[in-house]
Amino acid sequence: MALRKGVSNVKMIGMWNLYPKDKTRDVSTSTASLVEPCSVQPSFYFNFNETDDETTSPSDRATTHAARQPNNNNEIILPTSNSKQLPGLPRLEPPKVFGLPHCFAVVLGSVLSASILFTVNGVHSKCGGLGPALLVWFCSGAMNFVGAQCYAEITAATGETGGEFILIYRTLNPMPAFMQIWITLLAGTTMASVTLAMLFSEYAMHIVLREYGLDLPRHLLKLVAALQLSAIYALHCISTRWVARLQIILTILKFCCLGIIISAAVRFIIVGDAVDLSSEFQRVESVQIVDIFQAFAAASPVFLGWQRLTFVAGEVNNVTRNIPISMSVSTIISPIVAILLHLSFAAVLSEQELQSDTPVIVLFAHRAMGRLTPVALLLVSVQALCSMNTGILAGTRTLYAAARESMSPEFWAMLHIHKLTFVPAALTLMTISMPMLLIENLHQLITVLGAFRWFPPMLVAVAVIVHRWRFPRVYRPFKVPAAFPFIFITFCLVQTIVTFIQHPLAVGVCLLGILPAFPLFLVLVKLRRPMTLFKAVERATEFMQKLLLVAHDLGHG
Structure with missing residues (x-):
C-alpha cells in the first residue's frame, strides 16, 4: 500500500x-x-x-x-x-450539529408521515371495526419500536455516518450495501422526494387559492414542486446547522397541526355532535386473516422514518446517549398519536365515510374544522416537507459514506471547504430528481418499488445479530434483548410477503429495478472496469472540485 x-x-x-x-x-x-x-x-x-x-x-x-x-x-x-x-x-469533516432536540425533530418529523392521513380508510375497512383498527395501530407501532431499538444498539456501538449502508457494509457484506446505494439513487431519496414535493405543492397551492376557487394546472404544480425541491437542496448545500433548525421548526408546526385536529374532535364530543364511540367499539365485522395482514401492511409504513437518524450518527453530539433516547421515546409517542388521530376521525365521521375512498382528512376538515380547514391542508404540506428534509439528509449521507469506502465515485465523499456541507451528494440527488417530475403516476410507481422498503431494515436486524457474534467484547452503551432482532426480522419478512401478495406485479417491477445493481457491483466495484470510465470520472471530479470548492478530508490516516 x-x-x-x-x-x-x-x-x-x-x-x-x-x-x-x-x-x-x-x-x-x-x-x-x-x-x-x-x-x-x-x-x-x-x-x-x-x-x-x-x-x-x-x-x-x-x-x-x-x-x-x-x-x-x-x-x-x-x-x-x-x-x-x-x-x-x-x-475536513462534517460538524456535530445534532443535539438531543434535533434528534427528536429528525425522528418525530419522519414518523407519522402524510401517508397516515390517507391510510386510515384502508386500515379501518380491512379490520372491520374501530377496536381491531386501533389494535393494528398499536401493534404496528410496537414492531417499529422493536426495530428502532435494534438500530439504536448497533448505531450507538459504531457511531459512524451512513446509516443502513455503513451498518450493512461493516457487518455483513459489500454487495447488499451497494444495493442500498442503488435503491437510494433509484427511489429511496430521489423518487420519494419528488412525490413529496408534488404532494406539498398540491396542498400548499390549494390553501392559497381556495378562497378564489381556483386550481393550478398540473404543469404549474410541477413547477412549484421543482422550485421547492431546489430550495431544500440549496439549504442542504449552504448549512447543515440550518437544516437541523428547519427540521425543529417543521416538527413543532406539524405537532401543533395534529393538536388542533385532535382538539377539533374533542370539541365535537363535548358539544354532543360526535358519533357514539362505545357502539363503534361493539360493532365488529367478520374479516379474514388476510385482511388483518393487509391492514398491518398499510399501517406499518406510517411509522417508518426513525432509521433516518442513524444516517447522521457521525454528526450527533453524544451519540451513545442522544440516539437511543430520541428513537425510543419517539417510537413510543408515534403510535399514541396515531391512535388519537384514528379516534378523532371515528368520532366525527360515520362508518361509511371511514371506509370510503375519499381521504379522511378532507372529510374531517369540512365537517369539524370550519374556518380552520386550512390547518388540515397545512398539516399535509408540513408532513411532506419534514419527510423530504430528513430523506435528503439520509440520501446525502449514504452517498458520502459509500464514496469513503470506495463503493461509489470519490466525488460524493467531498465536502465544501468552507461550509462543510455535502454539496456533491446533494447536487447529484437533485440532478436525478428533477427529470422525475415529468413522470406521470409517480405515486403508483413508488408504491410498487416500496415492496422492498422492509429489506434494508431486515438486513440491519441481521447485522445486529452478526455484530454480537463477531465482536462479543465490543463496548455497547445501549443493548436490547436478544429476541428483538429475531422478532423484527420475522416482522419484515411478513410485511414483504404480504406486499408481494397485494401487488403481484411489484415482484417483477422491483426485480427489474434492483437486478442491475449486481452486474454494476461486479464490474465497477470488484473489477474496477472499464478504466476509460474511471479516468473520465477522475477528470470530471477534478473539474467539479475547482468549480464547487469541495475537497476530501486530507487529515485522515
Whole structure:
C-alpha cells in the first residue's frame, strides 16, 4: 500500500500469519485489548505513535473495533470517523450539529408521515371495526419500536455516518450495501422526494387559492414542486446547522397541526355532535386473516422514518446517549398519536365515510374544522416537507459514506471547504430528481418499488445479530434483548410477503429495478472496469472540485 508523502509518524508493523483460535498476541498497545480471536489475521496495519489507549474512551475503542473489516488484501481498515489526524494536513469533516432536540425533530418529523392521513380508510375497512383498527395501530407501532431499538444498539456501538449502508457494509457484506446505494439513487431519496414535493405543492397551492376557487394546472404544480425541491437542496448545500433548525421548526408546526385536529374532535364530543364511540367499539365485522395482514401492511409504513437518524450518527453530539433516547421515546409517542388521530376521525365521521375512498382528512376538515380547514391542508404540506428534509439528509449521507469506502465515485465523499456541507451528494440527488417530475403516476410507481422498503431494515436486524457474534467484547452503551432482532426480522419478512401478495406485479417491477445493481457491483466495484470510465470520472471530479470548492478530508490516516 502506498503511503502519503510527508507522513512520518505512521509505521508498518510486522506480518500476521495464521493463528489457532485462541487469544491473539498483543502486537500493539493501542489495539491489544480489542483484538478478537480469529483464524486468519490481517497482513499489516497502521500504528499511530500519538495513540494512547489510556486516553481513548470506551465508545471510541468500540467504534474502532466494530468498524475493523478486512478487505481483499487482508488489511485492517480503521473507521473514518475515528482515524487520527495526520500532522500538517487539515481536517475536513462534517460538524456535530445534532443535539438531543434535533434528534427528536429528525425522528418525530419522519414518523407519522402524510401517508397516515390517507391510510386510515384502508386500515379501518380491512379490520372491520374501530377496536381491531386501533389494535393494528398499536401493534404496528410496537414492531417499529422493536426495530428502532435494534438500530439504536448497533448505531450507538459504531457511531459512524451512513446509516443502513455503513451498518450493512461493516457487518455483513459489500454487495447488499451497494444495493442500498442503488435503491437510494433509484427511489429511496430521489423518487420519494419528488412525490413529496408534488404532494406539498398540491396542498400548499390549494390553501392559497381556495378562497378564489381556483386550481393550478398540473404543469404549474410541477413547477412549484421543482422550485421547492431546489430550495431544500440549496439549504442542504449552504448549512447543515440550518437544516437541523428547519427540521425543529417543521416538527413543532406539524405537532401543533395534529393538536388542533385532535382538539377539533374533542370539541365535537363535548358539544354532543360526535358519533357514539362505545357502539363503534361493539360493532365488529367478520374479516379474514388476510385482511388483518393487509391492514398491518398499510399501517406499518406510517411509522417508518426513525432509521433516518442513524444516517447522521457521525454528526450527533453524544451519540451513545442522544440516539437511543430520541428513537425510543419517539417510537413510543408515534403510535399514541396515531391512535388519537384514528379516534378523532371515528368520532366525527360515520362508518361509511371511514371506509370510503375519499381521504379522511378532507372529510374531517369540512365537517369539524370550519374556518380552520386550512390547518388540515397545512398539516399535509408540513408532513411532506419534514419527510423530504430528513430523506435528503439520509440520501446525502449514504452517498458520502459509500464514496469513503470506495463503493461509489470519490466525488460524493467531498465536502465544501468552507461550509462543510455535502454539496456533491446533494447536487447529484437533485440532478436525478428533477427529470422525475415529468413522470406521470409517480405515486403508483413508488408504491410498487416500496415492496422492498422492509429489506434494508431486515438486513440491519441481521447485522445486529452478526455484530454480537463477531465482536462479543465490543463496548455497547445501549443493548436490547436478544429476541428483538429475531422478532423484527420475522416482522419484515411478513410485511414483504404480504406486499408481494397485494401487488403481484411489484415482484417483477422491483426485480427489474434492483437486478442491475449486481452486474454494476461486479464490474465497477470488484473489477474496477472499464478504466476509460474511471479516468473520465477522475477528470470530471477534478473539474467539479475547482468549480464547487469541495475537497476530501486530507487529515485522515
